[in-house]
Amino acid sequence: MEQTTAEKILDVAQSLVVAGGYNGFSYADISDAVGIRKASIHHHFPTKAELVQVLVDRYTQRAESGLKSLREHVPGPVEQLQAYLNYWQKCILDASEPFCVCAVLAAEIQMLPDHVASHVRRHFENLAAWLTSVLKAGAEQKLFRLDKSPEEEAQILMACVHGAMLSARALGHPDLFAAIVGPQLARLRA
Amino acid sequence: MEQTTAEKILDVAQSLVVAGGYNGFSYADISDAVGIRKASIHHHFPTKAELVQVLVDRYTQRAESGLKSLREHVPGPVEQLQAYLNYWQKCILDASEPFCVCAVLAAEIQMLPDHVASHVRRHFENLAAWLTSVLKAGAEQKLFRLDKSPEEEAQILMACVHGAMLSARALGHPDLFAAIVGPQLARLRA
DNA sequence: ATTTATCTACCTACTAGTAGGAAGACGCAA
DNA sequence: TTGCGTCTTCCTACTAGTAGGTAGATAAAT
Numbered sequence: 001m002e003q004t005t006a007e008k009i010l011d012v013a014q015s016l017v018v019a020g021g022y023n024g025f026s027y028a029d030i031s032d033a034v035g036i037r038k039a040s041i042h043h044h045f046p047t048k049a050e051l052v053q054v055l056v057d058r059y060t061q062r063a064e065s066g067l068k069s070l071r072e073h074v075p076g077p078v079e080q081l082q083a084y085l086n087y088w089q090k091c092i093l094d095a096s097e098p099f100c101v102c103a104v105l106a107a108e109i110q111m112l113p114d115h116v117a118s119h120v121r122r123h124f125e126n127l128a129a130w131l132t133s134v135l136k137a138g139a140e141q142k143l144f145r146l147d148k149s150p151e152e153e154a155q156i157l158m159a160c161v162h163g164a165m166l167s168a169r170a171l172g173h174p175d176l177f178a179a180i181v182g183p184q185l186a187r188l189r190a
Numbered sequence: 191m192e193q194t195t196a197e198k199i200l201d202v203a204q205s206l207v208v209a210g211g212y213n214g215f216s217y218a219d220i221s222d223a224v225g226i227r228k229a230s231i232h233h234h235f236p237t238k239a240e241l242v243q244v245l246v247d248r249y250t251q252r253a254e255s256g257l258k259s260l261r262e263h264v265p266g267p268v269e270q271l272q273a274y275l276n277y278w279q280k281c282i283l284d285a286s287e288p289f290c291v292c293a294v295l296a297a298e299i300q301m302l303p304d305h306v307a308s309h310v311r312r313h314f315e316n317l318a319a320w321l322t323s324v325l326k327a328g329a330e331q332k333l334f335r336l337d338k339s340p341e342e343e344a345q346i347l348m349a350c351v352h353g354a355m356l357s358a359r360a361l362g363h364p365d366l367f368a369a370i371v372g373p374q375l376a377r378l379r380a
Numbered sequence: 381a382t383t384t385a386t387c388t389a390c391c392t393a394c395t396a397g398t399a400g401g402a403a404g405a406c407g408c409a410a
Numbered sequence: 411t412t413g414c415g416t417c418t419t420c421c422t423a424c425t426a427g428t429a430g431g432t433a434g435a436t437a438a439a440t
Contacts, residue, residue: 005385005386019298019300019301020213020298020300020301021211021213021214021297021298023210023211023213023214024211024213024298024301026428026429026430027429027430027431028428028429028430036385036386036387037386037387037388038430038431039386039387039388039389039431039432039433040385040386040387042430042431042432043384043385043386044385046431047430047431048429048430048431099297102360103297103356103360104297104298106356106359106360107211107289107293107294107297107298107356107359108209108210108211108214108294108297109359109360110209110210110359111209111210111214120360121360121361121362124357124360124361125361147373147376147377148373152369152370152373155357155366155369155370156350156370156373156374158353158357159349159350159353159354159356159357159370160346160349160350160353161353162352162353162356162357163348163349163350163351163352163353163354163356164349164353166293166296166297166349166352166353166356167314167345167348167349167352169296169297169299169300170292170293170296170299170310170311170314171311171314171315172311176345179342179345180342180345180346180349183337183338183342183346184346186337187337187377195419195420216394216395216396217395217396217397218394218395226419226420226421227420227421227422228396228397229397229398229399229420229421229422229423230419230420230421232396232397232398233418233419233420234419236397237396237397238395238396238397
């Protein structure tokens with residue numbers, strides 16, 4: 001077996017969350033897509049809250065290790081940031097993952113189960129921290145020219161990325177992502 | 191009577207949408223909050239899709255007339271933009287409307303009823319158009335210095351605003367909105 | 381022999397939505 | 411003014427369908 005049932009469930013659930021948020025899908029939807037009965041999903045993930053929590057956890061960990069390996073394997077801070085933005089641009093353009101799981105969930109965070117909400121928040125913190133460290137490194141090497149502190153610039157950049165995803169989705173115009181995010185990177189470069 | 195039942199329903203529904211999106215509330219929730227029976231809501235709004243469509247329509251119209259009156263009654267483009275950002279900053283800080291209705295809905299636009307989705311898209315178009323015209327006017331008066339076209343700068347700004355809302359909500363830190371959006375205005379000023 | 385994964389069958393609570401009626405408000409004619 | 415029909419609003423009572431979740435059996439794997 002190349003992929004466990006639990007992983008199939010998580011994959012399907014993730015794309016359903018990306019499409020419509022926490023309340024936008026049901027166990028029946030997963031059941032249909034995976035090809036097992038509804039009750040079998042409960043065997044792997046007793047409750048929906050638990051399922052989404054695991055899903056967000058997996059997403060956060062993957063993101064963290066992906067970002068970490070960018071820092072390790074991509075030469076300079078400018079290129080690291082570019083690679084991050086390229087990743088999302090590709091995901092949006094080919095519609096493979098047209099939105100960040102945690103961004104959708106953040107929009108409805110007020111009515112999310114507590115555990116899910118805190119995991120979503122943590123992803124935002126991790127991403128902001130990563131951007132901060134890249135910007136800081138770039139500024140020290142005089143590759144970036146920051147108007148504000150690395151922390152603040154990271155928050156601005158993160159907001160632009162999420163906002164760009166939202167605009168691209170709302171206006172049904174995937175190219176908007178690059179059009180919004182590109183100039184932001186350009187303006188940071190020294 | 192100072193407020194009709196239909197208006198009460200729309201008000202309650204709007205704050206429920208802001209909190210949890212299209213699938214984050216039910217007629218029963220509205221029923222509880224307004225103090226009428228579930229069936230009575232169907233009298234005013236036969237279907238949920240219709241209710242949300244009217245709600246988005248009302249929201250879009252209010253936004254449009256609000257933005258229009260800013261352009262008419264606030265002296266200069268810089269101040270008009272500032273007033274728009276101040277409005278949202280106030281809404282977020284006092285938690286009276288901590289998120290844009292259309293931004294929440296945009297996040298789940300893929301599974302929204304068609305009519306609702308198109309109304310949401312139109313709000314994004316309207317807002318982008320307003321920002322474009324303010325930026326264009328400001329650039330002509332040498333009050334703004336734009337790196338890109340007014341259209342592109344408007345998209346960037348709109349994305350920042352929505353992203354800032356999202357970050358403020360996700361991180362539970364309302365001040366973040368101003369911290370993100372403030373510098374963006376500052377950098378546009380000539 | 382126990383654990384794991386799946387199934388059928390079911391439950392309760394809730395979903396959006398409907399049917400039909402009661403109470404009142406409206407205008408209008410005698 | 412009274413009385414009549416109509417329209418609006420809200421109600422109780424209901425429907426069919428779906429939500430998340432459970433119980434218990436079966437079969438295979440360890």
